[in-house]
Amino acid sequence: MSIVEETRIALLEMFPEFAAADAAARAAADKIDDEMETMIDEMDSIEPATEGDAPAGGDDEVEAAEPAEAATEPVPEPEEPEExxxxxxxxxxxxxxxxxxxxDVxxxxxxxVQAARIMDExxxxxxxxxxxxxxxxxxxxVIYDYNQYGQEQCRVVVRTLIPRSxxxxxxxxxxMPSANWHExxxxxxxxxxxxxxxxxIPILLPEDADFHPLLKDFKP
Amino acid sequence: MTVPIECRQDETFVLNLGPQHPATHGVLRVKLTLDGEYIVEAEPVLGYIHRMHEKMAEDRNFAQFMPNTARMDYLHALAFNHGYCLVVERAAGIEVPERAEYIRVITVELNRLISHILWWAAFLLDLGGFTPLLYAFDDREQVLDLLERVTGSRLTYCYFRFGGVYNDIDDEFITGTYAFIKRLRSRMPTQYHALVTGNIILQKRLKGIGIITEEQSRRYGCTGPVARGSGINYDIRKNEPYSVYPEFDFDVPVYHECDSMARYMVRMDEMEQSMRIIEQALDKLPDGPVKAKVPKILKPAEGDYWASVETARGNLGHRLVCDGKKNPYKLKLRSPTFCNLSCFAEVSEGMLLADALAFMGSLDLVIPEIDR
Structure with missing residues (x-):
């Protein structure tokens, strides 16, 4: 399993409502993969056709699950492009x-805090x-960027919206002690x-600064 | 703002290191609580040359912000050029011609080389060795002349453009660069290693001092030579390849001692690797245009983008948020030294003041980049 996939599953812990559906989808995808493997074993002759499908099933379990298990609840698609x-x-x-x-979370x-804990672990x-x-x-x-030292790329961005008032x-x-200065x-x-x-207390602005220059309504 | 003076009951006292202190290489202040010569608590105080580059980015268009990028890390300005170009090119979907990519790599690596050379000189000055500075400036001057030929400036370069570079390199630059590398290679074992690296005083000042463990390095988000000196094999050029770096054969020096000497050795080895990259790039330099056709006013699609590059000090990240207008909606600069310095308070606890200065030097601080 790639690090991106592992991290995605770890992060789904934050969203129990998706996690259950995702686990079901993954199980279904695994089942399809297994079935495909057996099919490949059985029918070596049509290898090219199955090969074309196999990466899709491995890459994106949600997509792969769709045609298979229509009986399970419609899987929420986290990969949807922004609407x-x-x-x-x-x-x-x-x-x-x-x-x-x-x-992107x-x-x-x-x-x-839960996200930070998952990332830390x-x-x-x-x-x-x-x-x-x-x-x-x-x-x-508020945007938090996480990265890791591994040889595989996996950059995670956690974002949240808070009221301006x-x-x-x-x-x-x-x-994460490094958050101290960033915060x-x-x-x-x-x-x-x-x-x-x-x-x-202010870190880059003067010690008595009571203004916040990156707010869009800031007037110097 | 007045701060009430705290009367301490114990024998400790507060000492302000900086903001004007030769060892801080700029205007960094460290509030030290000392017990005799030992540090009880250290608190870096930043912001003395804060210029709010992120705000400046928001009220000018994409191209107009380019000169600002060089004014953050004045020692590795081209990497900041590069990082900003990468994120804007990613947002606007601009393809860069191959020759331009090669020129970018050559100039960035030359710049990395002189950044490390200057760090070496200034670091040894902190430790009380004056002579190496003169050798280092002699070498650095050669590169400054070379870069001045193609970029037009000596320190705060504004050489990269979206989709390429401003100016093509000429034969004189190429022969000059080969000659410089040959010269530096011949000087490396004598002027650099025999004179300094093997020196017993240097070794005693650096070995076992300023230990940043691998775990500390991760918790504080250290990158660049600081992380590689802590045994972490992490270099954006390898881990998250950009530009044409995958085409070159180079190693990432990693040392597992975690001390100041390890960080020193990482940088010395990196200079060798930079020379290797430059030589390969010059050998393989393709022909072609050095700049793609790009509209004068860019209006990238809505969305947010991240791009990282490896500067001499570590992972420089840009987060660009676009709203479809001609200037960035938001530009976040993730400067490497800001994170590298944040571990100073924890690591320097219980250290001798003189050792803390050596440790601070080994972090390779460039204050304008921390304060932005």
């Missing part, structure tokens, strides 16, 4: 060549924390309060 309208919470695979990330603000390190001010939607987005989110600095920086630039942070 119009808000995206639902969940785990999404992204194309590394196009986006630079492999897994959208979660509730109080789940970021999977041996990831924190690359950066930042915010984005979506002033039109009256929301602030009450920008508060739990700290992950007790899970202070994000607090400087966006005024996001990281609840439970041990030392939330």
């Amino acid at each position: 119009e309208g808000p995206r639902e919470n969940g785990v999404m695979l992204t194309d590394h060549a196009a986006r630079g990330t492999d897994i 959208l979660c509730a603000p109080d789940q970021v 999977s041996g990831f390190f924190l690359e950066a924390i930042t915010g984005v001010d979506w002033i039109k939607d009256d929301k602030l987005e 009450e920008p508060e989110i739990p700290t992950i600095s007790d899970v 202070r920086e994000t607090h400087d630039f966006y005024g996001i309060k990281f609840i439970g942070h041990p030392h939330l």
